[in-house]
Amino acid sequence: AQAQQTVKIGLILPMTGPFAGAIGRQIEAAAKLYMAQNGASVAGKTIELIIKDDTGTPDVTRRIAQELLVNDKVSFLAGFGLTPLAFAVAPLATQSKTPQIVMAAGTSSITEQSPFIVRTSFTLPQVTIGIADWASKNGIKKAMTLVADYGPGLDAEKAFKERLTAAGGEITGEIRIPLRNPDFSPFLQRVTDAKPDALFVFVPSGLGVQFMKQFVERGLDKSGIRLIATGDVTDDESLDSMGDVTLGLVTTHHYSAAHPSPENKAFVEAFRKAANVRPNFMAMGGWDGMHLIYQALKKTNGDTDGTKLVEAMKGMSWVSPRGPISIDPKTRDIIQNVYVRKVEKVNGELYNVEFATFEAVPDPVKAAK
Numbered sequence: 209a210q211a212q213q214t215v216k217i218g219l220i221l222p223m224t225g226p227f228a229g230a231i232g233r234q235i236e237a238a239a240k241l242y243m244a245q246n247g248a249s250v251a252g253k254t255i256e257l258i259i260k261d262d263t264g265t266p267d268v269t270r271r272i273a274q275e276l277l278v279n280d281k282v283s284f285l286a287g288f289g290l291t292p293l294a295f296a297v298a299p300l301a302t303q304s305k306t307p308q309i310v311m312a313a314g315t316s317s318i319t320e321q322s323p324f325i326v327r328t329s330f331t332l333p334q335v336t337i338g339i340a341d342w343a344s345k346n347g348i349k350k351a352m353t354l355v356a357d358y359g360p361g362l363d364a365e366k367a368f369k370e371r372l373t374a375a376g377g378e379i380t381g382e383i384r385i386p387l388r389n390p391d392f393s394p395f396l397q398r399v400t401d402a403k404p405d406a407l408f409v410f411v412p413s414g415l416g417v418q419f420m421k422q423f424v425e426r427g428l429d430k431s432g433i434r435l436i437a438t439g440d441v442t443d444d445e446s447l448d449s450m451g452d453v454t455l456g457l458v459t460t461h462h463y464s465a466a467h468p469s470p471e472n473k474a475f476v477e478a479f480r481k482a483a484n485v486r487p488n489f490m491a492m493g494g495w496d497g498m499h500l501i502y503q504a505l506k507k508t509n510g511d512t513d514g515t516k517l518v519e520a521m522k523g524m525s526w527v528s529p530r531g532p533i534s535i536d537p538k539t540r541d542i543i544q545n546v547y548v549r550k551v552e553k554v555n556g557e558l559y560n561v562e563f564a565t566f567e568a569v570p571d572p573v574k575a576a577k
């Protein structure tokens with residue numbers, strides 16, 4: 209018999225550095241699990257996954273993407289754990305007409321950097337407007353914002369401000385903290401002094417542990433100032449290690465390991481068995497990114513022409529462990545449910561327990577254009 213042709217997927221992830229645990233290893237485990245469950249063959253082609261460490265830096269990411277395209281002749285570039293890494297590769301995706309599957313990064317404008325970008329993660333405005341609505345409905349009038357000072361943080365800050373002020377609320381202070389080696393303490397003192405009704409926070413997954421630690425050290429848990437956040441802060445990878453101080457914390461996000469569906473139950477169980485940790489929203493983006501690649505190849509009958517693959521992805525919909533999702537054919541961005549959740553103890557472990565749903569939310573920034 210003739211050997212099957214191989215289709216290669218270059219999966220570029222932060223496998224070392226501060227984002228390895230919360231992003232790199234989660235996505236790696238999810239991609240491998242997807243292949244173990246669905247087989248390494250689609251439409252008569254053998255699928256090969258090539259995983260590379262981007263060290264979390266744009267220059268390395270760009271060089272690796274170039275090597276994967278030229279030397280390995282990959283048909284897909286995937287991963288992109290942080291916004292600057294997705295931006296660094298966009299021109300290469302356009303030049304080479306290679307689908308760039310963004311499984312993690314969340315700045316709204318990423319999908320506008322190349323017509324070959326398709327996203328299976330989320331956007332910060334998409335998940336932030338829900339918590340702003342929840343805040344206005346729950347008596348929060350004056351709020352401060354504290355965000356990581358780069359793309360997704362600025363997106364979250366803007367979305368929260370616009371939504372809260374449109375409902376009659378007020379932003380009494382905006383704090384931006386560096387992404388690398390952040391020290392929250394001096395900023396938290398400013399919040400204590402200003403005494404807003406609430407503090408809204410976005411930090412990328414992996415940084416929530418240190419934020420919560422300093423939040424408690426500064427006594428903000430006893431200040432009467434309500435903490436609200438996107439689910440990046442209560443990331444499933446580290447939530448249980450943050451301790452009972454997180455009990456009752458309300459966040460909005462697109463995925464919780466506690467999402468009550470049969471699809472998610474099966475996913476969480478298999479992931480835990482394979483990776484020995486709970487899957488977080490990064491794993492979810494990786495899993496659905498692989499599904500998108502497999503389904504697109506099925507639709508093109510194994511044809512790896514990049515333009516045909518992206519066309520096949522537009523408008524695709526499926527039931528993910530996170531809930532029903534689809535790829536907006538106009539923006540190539542994900543449309544998905546956003547859930548309001550509260551940290552609770554389930555069988556002795558801390559989880560984000562969903563209690564309300566905004567259905568089929570698009571990226572609101574691009575939807576308004």
Ligand code: DHB
Pocket residue numbers: 231289290291292312313314315359360411412413414440
């Ligand atoms: C991004 C990274 C994260 O870890 C996260 O939780 C949200 C956004 C980003 O860089 O886009």
